[in-house]
Amino acid sequence: MGNLNHGMDENTQQKQKQQQEQTDPGAAFQNGKEIILQAFNWESQKHDWWRNLDNKIPDIAKSGFTSAWLPPATHSFSPEGYLPQNLYSLNSSYGSEHVLKALLYKMKQYKVRAMADIVINHRVGTTRGHGGRYNRYDGIPLSWDERAVTSCTGGFGNRSTGDNFNGVPNIDHSQSFVRKDIIGWLKWLRTIGFQDFRFDFARGYSAGYVKEYIESARPIFSVGEYWDSCNYNHQQLHYNQDSHRQRIVNWIDATGQLSAAFDFTTKGILQEAVKGEFWRLRDPQGKPPGVMGWWPSRAVTFLDNHDTGSTQAHWPFPSNHIMEGYAYILTHPGIPSVFYDHFYDWGNSIHDQIVKLMGIRKDQGIHSRSSIRILEACQNLYSAIIDEKLCMKLGDGSWCPSGSEWILAASGHRYAVWNK
Template structure:
């Protein structure tokens, strides 16, 4: 589709899809929350771009930018319309241009597990897409969610038509749309929403066909619990995330939900959880850190949805962990911009330490203490950190305090 004269100029770049993952120096900002659609969002972010860049973020994940049945953007309908509840196509263009100027990559939220139909078709369901671009018929909807397509290749997102990725015409159209987002609109990175809903091999095909600089998938299922208590061993949970990454041909990273689940229990006085039986970090970062995006909250787990929130008076311990450890850390908008200047500045200091000491996704880690009230580790041989209320500092005069706050401290080698 040409979309000539829509205000976006062709912006094609020759890219090496693996370069960003190989570099491992990504620091992401999730640049929205669940209420963002109420607040003239593209304009709000445009004003913050200089601060986002100065703070050290390499990529900002934006909310779904295309037309949606729900204001938050997660029930897409007309994928080629860029007028959304976050702002107009023009405002998005201004935002993306400013981000490019400040060298912060824009990450598009890719919602392709499901799509809301425009017309009633087979079985009296809204499973046709008449009258809009990508005007699919019922074959594009999985058999299990009321269409005439094949069975889903993943978990169903209930109550709405799920897209059948086994259909060649569907995949061809999705690749065309992703290329448009990438090359014409100007998004450089992709975040795949509800990645459990369709086979990872299609994500591989979409990345190969469209060449985003960086991709991350939301493969979120429940950690292992015994009643309400989190199990110490989460190996099967992290293995499922790793299987998904493998399924993408190792082209995509994934959010490290295992680390989030363990870390938010650990900070309540169970820091022993932060060392697995092999002496490694217990999340995906302990097994495959170069593909793990660590975080402590997002628009689903925190914000006003609060499905699985990090304990609020421990968030700086959480950030002291993810911003000093291997993996690629992500910071949540609310913590960075809505929880006060002190939190914002403490996070910036931690990012600064990470960058100055060149901590990256593959940095070595040696866990020194993992007790009930104390965790400490040396990362990349240049950074030492502790969290918890246990008193501790590194032995040796070569260590200088770099930054500290409530229940955390970070040192670097002088």
């Protein structure tokens, strides 16, 4: 948000800000105060999920989350929602259209933005077409034929502009009729109450299409899942992950800087660091080593999601170090995201510690672009000062900030936070 005229009353300022957020895709980046809740896990479709979330909205709002990422809300071949079929049907295994719309309305009342999970890289057909594959979409809205599917996954379209998601038809975004239909659908999602977008499997198609979709549908905030492997040598994580974070930064750039991206680099490094390798948390330039260290206003930091954690556990954060992880991402620059399981399923103590750290972040005015000065990064200790008004340490090395102005604000298993 640019500098507003100081002569204005607060109501006028608020109205101006709301107007800007409705017309400017990426307005949320200006503010930098976002904190996201991933409001589901891999098993959520088994638990009448929209009603479950409806009961938790007051707590989600009170805790300070600006946005809650919901699972894919449209009809899908798989119950989790990641093999969509009829994109215009809002009856899914998470609940009915009626209950979803009530949830979206309640979120709006509580000023928590609903983030839609946008699965547009792949889509399962309704009937068999060319080659006997399910690559036709007959009898449903967005009834495409095989031209909508890339030639590399069994359709009549062009080759993919990204990596293939194997086993199902991949959508050919280079076709103008496909983009027109997707834009129509994204705009429709905005009208029913989704305000933010999360782009699934963003490696699967050119980031230039993401730019076009954001410019057309105008979500307030967007984040892409650009996930590829960190740099390892015989399962040993390299200290230098610059090429990994560069690929994520290149993707953000190619969206016209309109989308943030999940900071998989920070996750990979942080989950090794907390095991007694805190030297990993300072890059050769003295900065944080993830996307957060290069482009914090576009880096969505997180510990786990429905793929890496939950019952899939493809790349889980070490469970006995969860609070050290949150003490890091909730005090540092970037846009932190909290995982549902940690917040609601791991007991009241973890929930309350996360809420306390979120409160400190808010009270101290820490935001995505806050400055950071790393003081220590050795084997068993990491410490840093953020915006010169918050100080924190991780690990079992004994340390506290020098100067009587620092007051302990929060502490727990192997972490402590001070403010002035």
